[in-house]
Amino acid sequence: MQTALILIALAALILGAMAWRIHKQAKLYEVGFGRQLVNTLSSRSFQLTLAGFVIFVGLWYVTVSLLKLPWFNRLPGPVEVVSEWLSPAPVFGISIYTKDYYTHIFYSTYRATAAFLLATLLGIPFGLLMGWNKKFYDYSLPLVELIRPIPPLAWVPLAILVLPGSEPAVIFVTFLVAFFVTTLNTLLGVESIDENYFRAAKCLGASNKDILFDVVVPGALPYIFTGLQISMGASWFSLVAGEMIAAQYGLGFLIWDSYSVIAYPVIFIGMATLGIIGWASSALVRVVGRRLMAWREAELSGSARVEV
Amino acid sequence: MNGNGNACKVGSAQVEVRNVTRVFRIPGQPPVFALKDCTLTVEQGKLTVLVGPSGCGKTTLASILAGYDTPDAGQATINGQAIKGPGPDRMMVFQETALWPWMTVMKNTTFGPTMSRRLARGEAEGRAMGLLNKVGLQDFKDKYPAQLSGGMQRRAELCRALVNDPAVMILDEPFRGLDVMTRELMQEYLVKLYEDTGMTMLFITAEIEEALFLADRILVMTNLPGTVKKCVEVDLPRPRDFKVLASQRYLEIRSEVMEALYEEGAKSFGKLDVFDFPGACAPAATQD
Numbered sequence: 001m002q003t004a005l006i007l008i009a010l011a012a013l014i015l016g017a018m019a020w021r022i023h024k025q026a027k028l029y030e031v032g033f034g035r036q037l038v039n040t041l042s043s044r045s046f047q048l049t050l051a052g053f054v055i056f057v058g059l060w061y062v063t064v065s066l067l068k069l070p071w072f073n074r075l076p077g078p079v080e081v082v083s084e085w086l087s088p089a090p091v092f093g094i095s096i097y098t099k100d101y102y103t104h105i106f107y108s109t110y111r112a113t114a115a116f117l118l119a120t121l122l123g124i125p126f127g128l129l130m131g132w133n134k135k136f137y138d139y140s141l142p143l144v145e146l147i148r149p150i151p152p153l154a155w156v157p158l159a160i161l162v163l164p165g166s167e168p169a170v171i172f173v174t175f176l177v178a179f180f181v182t183t184l185n186t187l188l189g190v191e192s193i194d195e196n197y198f199r200a201a202k203c204l205g206a207s208n209k210d211i212l213f214d215v216v217v218p219g220a221l222p223y224i225f226t227g228l229q230i231s232m233g234a235s236w237f238s239l240v241a242g243e244m245i246a247a248q249y250g251l252g253f254l255i256w257d258s259y260s261v262i263a264y265p266v267i268f269i270g271m272a273t274l275g276i277i278g279w280a281s282s283a284l285v286r287v288v289g290r291r292l293m294a295w296r297e298a299e300l301s302g303s304a305r306v307e308v
Numbered sequence: 309m310n311g312n313g314n315a316c317k318v319g320s321a322q323v324e325v326r327n328v329t330r331v332f333r334i335p336g337q338p339p340v341f342a343l344k345d346c347t348l349t350v351e352q353g354k355l356t357v358l359v360g361p362s363g364c365g366k367t368t369l370a371s372i373l374a375g376y377d378t379p380d381a382g383q384a385t386i387n388g389q390a391i392k393g394p395g396p397d398r399m400m401v402f403q404e405t406a407l408w409p410w411m412t413v414m415k416n417t418t419f420g421p422t423m424s425r426r427l428a429r430g431e432a433e434g435r436a437m438g439l440l441n442k443v444g445l446q447d448f449k450d451k452y453p454a455q456l457s458g459g460m461q462r463r464a465e466l467c468r469a470l471v472n473d474p475a476v477m478i479l480d481e482p483f484r485g486l487d488v489m490t491r492e493l494m495q496e497y498l499v500k501l502y503e504d505t506g507m508t509m510l511f512i513t514a515e516i517e518e519a520l521f522l523a524d525r526i527l528v529m530t531n532l533p534g535t536v537k538k539c540v541e542v543d544l545p546r547p548r549d550f551k552v553l554a555s556q557r558y559l560e561i562r563s564e565v566m567e568a569l570y571e572e573g574a575k576s577f578g579k580l581d582v583f584d585f586p587g588a589c590a591p592a593a594t595q596d
Binding site (some may be wrong): 086194196197199201203204205206207210214215218221244274293294295296298299 | 376395
């Protein structure tokens, strides 16, 4: 009973998202919902997407479950993983019905979000300042360039020594990577702004503050959001690395722990979960970016252009 | 030089450039005089066109007048005051479109008046709407620049400058890069705007036909080192339309300007081997 409910909820979520997308497209092309549904399902890109998934899972099934290739003989096949994932009574203790599964997701999401928000809050102003103030740029760029290439894992011992407990240490390591990505992309964004935009603003009598908020910030926004998307992804991968070394919960910990206790299907469950959450968080950043940059949509879609 | 350069009678001067020199020094190269001892006057309420061979001097002069650049010698004044930095009394329209792509046409247009807090938003929008109406952009006020054609962007840019009611408009080859038909349309719009407002304008171009159609007065600029060589009064009737292109007087003035220009054109070719790298003269000119 519970199984059915959760499965139905999941299916409803996925179908709802698809229906929303088709509804949007139907409005864009000014056709009915049904027509657009047929168009989408019969479109080349949808078929290729579907084919991509089928080929991927098919290869997994054939190499692991069917042929049982020697390299892969310790790995679970797709059927094993999915049935474990969806099982109300999982053999290894982790499935969509267990509380532990959500505890791990919660800890990872909380850490990644905290690190990402902190990096955004500090990285954007830092990058703007670097692009805006030549002196600050000269002070900070060489430092940033020297510190940035140090891999996140190299920071773990230092973070544990300095910070109280492993929790802030993991967040700090995650934050660091996201911070550099955000800062440098913001800097690039400011540098990419056409000199004429500044000239025009000065000519029209704008103060430095006006120029900052009306020219620098909106002008750098496309790069800032590209940076935020990369930073979101970077947060997840450095987070997992951090969790594998210094944490008691979280998907990274789950994957590493499952490896240690030979609970191999759980590794796959953890990885797939990371994929889904990582994709969803990047998509969220993208949606927010689109909302903030309606003008950019106009720029990118050439069809909206009108003639004299 | 002065007598030669300003052969036209000067009434009340709005913008004056006196013996301005601007040198660009690049290590390992001979210094380049973009402007040398350049003197000119832009008269109040007149549309003055500066014509010169393509390349150097004109844009440098525009940058100095706008306040982005300072002369090495000489002085540029507006209403008797020395020009120090950019300001809303002089409006620039650039070669490349400089509308901010993240603001709608209306936001772009009202930026100046609302920035300097001279007008309330509502009032600024009212004035902007009047101007947008004049250039046929009333239905596009809520569009972003990327949704407009090149010609429409230029018209929006004219509005953005005009709405500030500047003492003088400086237009630096504003119609470059537009196709011929759009360009002619833009010239008609500009003439109409000028004749309606009587605003002082300095229009910079490399094309004689454009200069003749627009101008009250044409200043012919010599090539490097840049200075004004000849002043030609254009006494074609106003309001002006394309019929003047067929008049006898038009052809006379045209050949007068052509003569002065061709001399310069030949000189410029002779100098190519000395300044054989593009944009040698003016970093300001090569930025765009």
